[in-house]
Amino acid sequence: MTLTGHSLACKRGENLIFSEINFSVIPGSICFVKGPNGSGKSTLLRLLAGLLGTAEGLLTLDEIDITNDREIRAEKFLYLGHQNVLKQHLTVREQISFWQGITKKCYDFETDPMNVQPILNKKLHQCSEGQGRRVALARLTIEMKKFWLLDEPTASLDTANIQLFKSILEDHCSNGGSAVIATHDNIGIKPSSDIHLSLDKSSLQRNNPFI
Amino acid sequence: MHKNSRSLWEFANPKRFVSIANKLIPWLTICTVLSMSVGIFWGVFFTPNDYRQGAAVKIIYIHVPSAFLAINIYIMMLIASVIWLIRRHHVSLLAAKAAAPIGLTMTLVAILTGAIWGKPIWGTYWAWDPRMTSFAILLMFYIGYISIWSAMEYNEKVGDLSALLCIIGSIFALLSRYAVIFWNQGLHQGASMSLDKEENISNVFYLPLLVCLLGFVSLFFTLLLIRTRTEIRIKRTTSLLRMN
Amino acid sequence: MNPLLYILSYEIKASTAGRSLFLSTSFFIIVVLTANISMNQFGIRADKNSVSILWIALAMSALLSINMIFQNDYDDGTLDWFMLSPISLETIVILKAVAHWVTTCLPMMLLTPIVCVSMGINFNSSLWILLVMMIGTPAISFISTIGSALTLGERANHLLLPIFILPTFLPILVFGIKISMLVTNSVYDSMAFLIMLAISLFCIAITPFITAIIIKVHYT
Numbered sequence: 001m002t003l004t005g006h007s008l009a010c011k012r013g014e015n016l017i018f019s020e021i022n023f024s025v026i027p028g029s030i031c032f033v034k035g036p037n038g039s040g041k042s043t044l045l046r047l048l049a050g051l052l053g054t055a056e057g058l059l060t061l062d063e064i065d066i067t068n069d070r071e072i073r074a075e076k077f078l079y080l081g082h083q084n085v086l087k088q089h090l091t092v093r094e095q096i097s098f099w100q101g102i103t104k105k106c107y108d109f110e111t112d113p114m115n116v117q118p119i120l121n122k123k124l125h126q127c128s129e130g131q132g133r134r135v136a137l138a139r140l141t142i143e144m145k146k147f148w149l150l151d152e153p154t155a156s157l158d159t160a161n162i163q164l165f166k167s168i169l170e171d172h173c174s175n176g177g178s179a180v181i182a183t184h185d186n187i188g189i190k191p192s193s194d195i196h197l198s199l200d201k202s203s204l205q206r207n208n209p210f211i
Numbered sequence: 212m213h214k215n216s217r218s219l220w221e222f223a224n225p226k227r228f229v230s231i232a233n234k235l236i237p238w239l240t241i242c243t244v245l246s247m248s249v250g251i252f253w254g255v256f257f258t259p260n261d262y263r264q265g266a267a268v269k270i271i272y273i274h275v276p277s278a279f280l281a282i283n284i285y286i287m288m289l290i291a292s293v294i295w296l297i298r299r300h301h302v303s304l305l306a307a308k309a310a311a312p313i314g315l316t317m318t319l320v321a322i323l324t325g326a327i328w329g330k331p332i333w334g335t336y337w338a339w340d341p342r343m344t345s346f347a348i349l350l351m352f353y354i355g356y357i358s359i360w361s362a363m364e365y366n367e368k369v370g371d372l373s374a375l376l377c378i379i380g381s382i383f384a385l386l387s388r389y390a391v392i393f394w395n396q397g398l399h400q401g402a403s404m405s406l407d408k409e410e411n412i413s414n415v416f417y418l419p420l421l422v423c424l425l426g427f428v429s430l431f432f433t434l435l436l437i438r439t440r441t442e443i444r445i446k447r448t449t450s451l452l453r454m455n
Numbered sequence: 456m457n458p459l460l461y462i463l464s465y466e467i468k469a470s471t472a473g474r475s476l477f478l479s480t481s482f483f484i485i486v487v488l489t490a491n492i493s494m495n496q497f498g499i500r501a502d503k504n505s506v507s508i509l510w511i512a513l514a515m516s517a518l519l520s521i522n523m524i525f526q527n528d529y530d531d532g533t534l535d536w537f538m539l540s541p542i543s544l545e546t547i548v549i550l551k552a553v554a555h556w557v558t559t560c561l562p563m564m565l566l567t568p569i570v571c572v573s574m575g576i577n578f579n580s581s582l583w584i585l586l587v588m589m590i591g592t593p594a595i596s597f598i599s600t601i602g603s604a605l606t607l608g609e610r611a612n613h614l615l616l617p618i619f620i621l622p623t624f625l626p627i628l629v630f631g632i633k634i635s636m637l638v639t640n641s642v643y644d645s646m647a648f649l650i651m652l653a654i655s656l657f658c659i660a661i662t663p664f665i666t667a668i669i670i671k672v673h674y675t
Binding site (some may be wrong): 386 | 623675
């Protein structure tokens with residue numbers, strides 16, 4: 001399954017965040033979103049996930065237009081943003097069992113790819129930032145979606161845990177999954193393609209009716 | 212849109228709106244000053260006293276037009292909000308935003324003049340009669356609408372939220388109004404405090420009242436145009452500032 | 456188990472684990488007690504007609520926990536996750552409202568018969584008041600979701616929410632208080648009950664759609 005973006009653009013209010021974004025993600029490949037802070041990396045990922053509307057352009061999956069198709073996206077995409085999607089007052093075990101229950105899939109406690117075993121009985125507000133992120137990444141291995149859209153997945157992870165993340169990412173790709181990742185860290189994986197976003201906002205105020 | 216086609220939506224262009232408003236405002240101001248002064252003078256000095264209420268009845272020339280506006284401005288805001296939600300014309304949204312404080316003022320004026328009128332006639336400034344309660348409810352929803360604008364910065368999202376709030380407000384204002392009417396008329400004897408002015412009133416009072424009404428309506432339109440123009444200019448300034 | 460039930464139990468678990476349950480019920484008791492104590496000091500007996508305090512306290516404590524409905528989810532990304540899930544947003548809103556009702560209104564209602572004793576209301580009447588609350592409080596929970604959705608991301612403006620949410624409680628409060636007063640005086644007006652039920656059901660019917668629209672506004 002190939003995910004392709006055809007000259008995508010995004011508008012917030014009358015501000016154009018970016019435009020003319022073209023890319024293609026083939027199965028088993030990883031695409032990095034590059035650009036300075038404020039260039040719209042998070043916005044692009046949210047747009048791909050379907051949390052924001054596309055102002056222009058098309059998003060296709062195997063030549064099928066999915067720009068406004070919520071159901072296919074829900075089935076194929078997994079979005080993980082800056083926030084960990086964790087409830088502060090629950091324990092890690094409760095959180096994971098909720099995901100298992102809702103997806104009817106299991107976290108592999110035997111191999112424990114994200115090493116959550118030692119913190120299972122901790123409440124999430126007692127966990128450190130990095131531990132919380134690990135739990136959030138554990139969801140990736142539970143939900144088993146084809147496309148991962150990850151925004152700074154390795155934020156506040158130490159080197160050892162980045163290696164854990166790298167291994168689940170490689171597993172995912174070898175199973176035919178693909179990922180679009182916005183990151184500043186060096187994960188140690190060579191991406192097959194890049195999306196470059198720039199800070200140039202010369203077309204920023206286009207279509208403003210007040211000027 | 213075709214260049215020569217003249218439709219209502221032309222006003223939706225902020226620049227067109229401002230230029231039209233510039234031309235209209237002087238005329239509307241003259242109309243307001245004339246009809247208000249004529250109406251109020253006529254009403255206060257050239258009509259006889261009411262045989263029951265005496266001179267106190269003359270406050271009607273402020274009370275009725277302001278009450279009329281208080282309700283109709285909310286309806287105007289509702290319509291403008293719906294237009295914004297459907298056609299996304301900024302002028303419509305800004306007009307709703309600009310109208311709200313005028314509507315709030317009119318509600319306060321209506322309540323205040325009503326209280327002044329009520330003291331000599333009913334012997335009380337305020338009673339929880341259904342009509343007065345409705346105005347209290349209206350006041351609350353005006354305050355709610357204005358507070359959402361004052362609390363957040365102008366952007367399209369806040370515009371949507373305020374428009375939705377306006378719609379929700381009108382649903383719940385109506386519900387509350389009929390809930391109050393149910394208890395005041397459904398179980399008890401009618402309070403029979405509110406005179407139905409328009410129906411009972413004789414021609415001597417009716418004509419100056421109409422002139423006053425015209426004066427208040429044109430006052431509203433003058434203020435609305437001025438305030439909307441200001442809002443558009445603020446919006447334009449901030450957009451230009453952000454561009455540089 | 457049905458995924459909807461899963462989400463519901465998750466919601467209830469997440470909000471009770473945060474102790475907000477205890478806080479809003481204590482707030483309810485404190486408001487009622489303060490009002491009763493201060494009124495009784497001046498020879499004014501807190502009598503049957505002061506049942507309105509109960510309703511005001513109920514509305515206020517429901518207000519206190521409104522922020523919890525969507526704000527936490529918005530902050531920790533769960534709302535994004537709901538938006539992307541195949542379950543429709545309207546359903547999520549209904550689940551949220553039910554969870555809010557179970558965790559805030561239900562405990563308060565269970566306390567009502569006890570609190571009523573302090574107001575000199577007999578047990579039989581207090582059961583009737585409980586029935587009226589049973590009709591009215593679901594609507595309060597559902598309307599609360601509107602307020603919670605409207606002020607998403609507006610952490611700084613805590614006062615904003617009560618300003619436009621309290622007036623929307625009016626229809627329920629007007630009927631609830633009036634019927635409760637009549638009931639304590641042994642007047643049972645079945646038409647009023649039915650109309651209150653109708654208002655409550657109307658609010659429950661429209662709010663999920665309104666709230667879903669408001670949440671979508673935050674995502675455009």
